[in-house]
Amino acid sequence: MGTASAIRTENLTRTYRRSRKKKDKAAGDLIALDNVSLEIREGELFGLLGPNGAGKTTLIKILTTLLAPTSGSAWVDGKDVVKDARALRPLINMVSGGESCGYGVLNVRENLWLFTQIYGVSNADAKKRIDQMLQIVDLADKASTRVSHLSTGQRQKMNFCRGFITDAKILFLDEPTLGLDVNAARSIRKFVREWLAERAGRTLLLTTHYMMEADELCDRLAIIDKGKVLACDTPANLKRRIQQHPLFEIGVTPGANGPMQLDTIPGVHQATETAGPTAIDLKLSLAEDSVIGAVVQRIVESGSRILSLKKVEPTLEAVFIELVGHGLEAEGEAT
Numbered sequence: 001m002g003t004a005s006a007i008r009t010e011n012l013t014r015t016y017r018r019s020r021k022k023k024d025k026a027a028g029d030l031i032a033l034d035n036v037s038l039e040i041r042e043g044e045l046f047g048l049l050g051p052n053g054a055g056k057t058t059l060i061k062i063l064t065t066l067l068a069p070t071s072g073s074a075w076v077d078g079k080d081v082v083k084d085a086r087a088l089r090p091l092i093n094m095v096s097g098g099e100s101c102g103y104g105v106l107n108v109r110e111n112l113w114l115f116t117q118i119y120g121v122s123n124a125d126a127k128k129r130i131d132q133m134l135q136i137v138d139l140a141d142k143a144s145t146r147v148s149h150l151s152t153g154q155r156q157k158m159n160f161c162r163g164f165i166t167d168a169k170i171l172f173l174d175e176p177t178l179g180l181d182v183n184a185a186r187s188i189r190k191f192v193r194e195w196l197a198e199r200a201g202r203t204l205l206l207t208t209h210y211m212m213e214a215d216e217l218c219d220r221l222a223i224i225d226k227g228k229v230l231a232c233d234t235p236a237n238l239k240r241r242i243q244q245h246p247l248f249e250i251g252v253t254p255g256a257n258g259p260m261q262l263d264t265i266p267g268v269h270q271a272t273e274t275a276g277p278t279a280i281d282l283k284l285s286l287a288e289d290s291v292i293g294a295v296v297q298r299i300v301e302s303g304s305r306i307l308s309l310k311k312v313e314p315t316l317e318a319v320f321i322e323l324v325g326h327g328l329e330a331e332g333e334a335t
Helices: 056-063 085-091 108-118 123-136 152-164 182-198 211-217 235-240 289-301 316-324
Strands: 005-016 030-041 045-049 071-076 092-096 170-174 203-207 220-225 228-233 247-252 268-275 280-286 306-312
Touching: 005 056, 005 203, 030 056, 030 203, 030 220, 030 228, 045 056, 045 182, 045 211, 056 071, 056 170, 056 203, 085 092, 092 152, 108 123, 108 152, 123 152, 152 170, 152 182, 182 203, 182 211, 203 211, 211 316, 220 235, 220 316, 228 235, 228 316, 235 316, 247 289, 280 289, 289 306
Parallel strands: 045 203, 045 220, 092 170, 170 203
Antiparallel strands: 005 030, 005 071, 220 228, 247 280, 247 306, 268 280
């Protein structure tokens, strides 16, 4: 991964003026972005997680030159998104989940070819890229179908193709798997990783409502809410912030040699037991993973038999709830 900045923002702010009608009691402007400063490295797959209204789409619109900031600055590929907008646009592309794209009277191939021509792609390269992308998203059999006759999922697949056929250096994916079935979403995630690895310097900014998708794909991610960045780090480091010590759950049979007294073992921070009719459930917080060896030995010495043992891994959802106060599922569909 490169160390140069592909995307950088400094105190980026965007406000929207509320209605000034007398009957509108709302006071003040709506702050969509509040002094956001981020740096996304060249070659990185960077994610944005946040509830509806958090500012994710506003940020992407500014970075793709579709919206001007109220204050602050942003650079993409070293170009100012306001002053150098015309020079920047040929180098980037954007895919929005659920977006209605293309012309209904044209078929899938015609629509994709039209977009390649807008970007100045040669006919030979356009045909090659279109054929490749239609195969990847399993839409080759619909190449001659009018867009108006496609299902919602098929239109989203075509939209995804449109983002990649121009060979952008920096790509923005705003909920790219929204409305897709499980297999299609899996294929797209696989392709995204391959696309980044295929050529040095490519960079991708992803917003998603799916925690698993963010955890699987992103090198780093930022959690954003009410226009502010609450945290920014790798998925692993974000999860470690809410779970400082390894947690284990163990199911055992009752022991014949008395209490196990697991909390007396060096390195065991906390041990709780919940007795059931035929088994005991143990939950342990340890100083480090290696302490589990001493725990297992003590259990065996007590005359118990281990029925199950698993390490409890923290989740991005738990991090999100801690920072934002609720899960994404409470928000409904993404915006």
